[in-house]
Amino acid sequence: MAIKNIMVERPTNRTRTSIGGGKSFTMTWRPLNLVVMAEEGQTILEVCEENRIPLEHHCGGNCACSSCRVIVHEGMGALSTIEEDELNQLDDLEDGIENARLGCQARVYGDTQVGSPTTPQSFATGDHEGTGRQLSFK
Numbered sequence: 001m002a003i004k005n006i007m008v009e010r011p012t013n014r015t016r017t018s019i020g021g022g023k024s025f026t027m028t029w030r031p032l033n034l035v036v037m038a039e040e041g042q043t044i045l046e047v048c049e050e051n052r053i054p055l056e057h058h059c060g061g062n063c064a065c066s067s068c069r070v071i072v073h074e075g076m077g078a079l080s081t082i083e084e085d086e087l088n089q090l091d092d093l094e095d096g097i098e099n100a101r102l103g104c105q106a107r108v109y110g111d112t113q114v115g116s117p118t119t120p121q122s123f124a125t126g127d128h129e130g131t132g133r134q135l136s137f138k
């Protein structure tokens, strides 16, 4: 396992300034408690892709499949407002899971803790290579 740039700071709601000058926030991927950085306005799916977190996205992020659904454990208010198309996709699932968002639609504007029921077990126990961004397992 290759993890670079271990982050020792606990996640808080303090904003940080990224190298590019924009705000950045922590996104904790549960249940692993993998902490990665999210740039302001990035979608959860984009953050996952940058950090090699395996989040399914069968329609390519076009709000047409629901495979990118995540459960928001903390920080629902730190995400963009849910739009009608996303709400319709989530309603179509009819499985009663609460605090769900589509990773391809929800944009990050604060610290969050999210996870996906479809994250492969191999991700939890196997190799996860860091990307050079701040990254840690707590």
Ligand code: FES
Pocket: 056, 057, 058, 059, 060, 061, 062, 063, 064, 065, 066, 067, 068, 069, 089, 102, 103, 104, 105
């Ligand atoms: S990737 Fe299909 S709805 Fe998000």
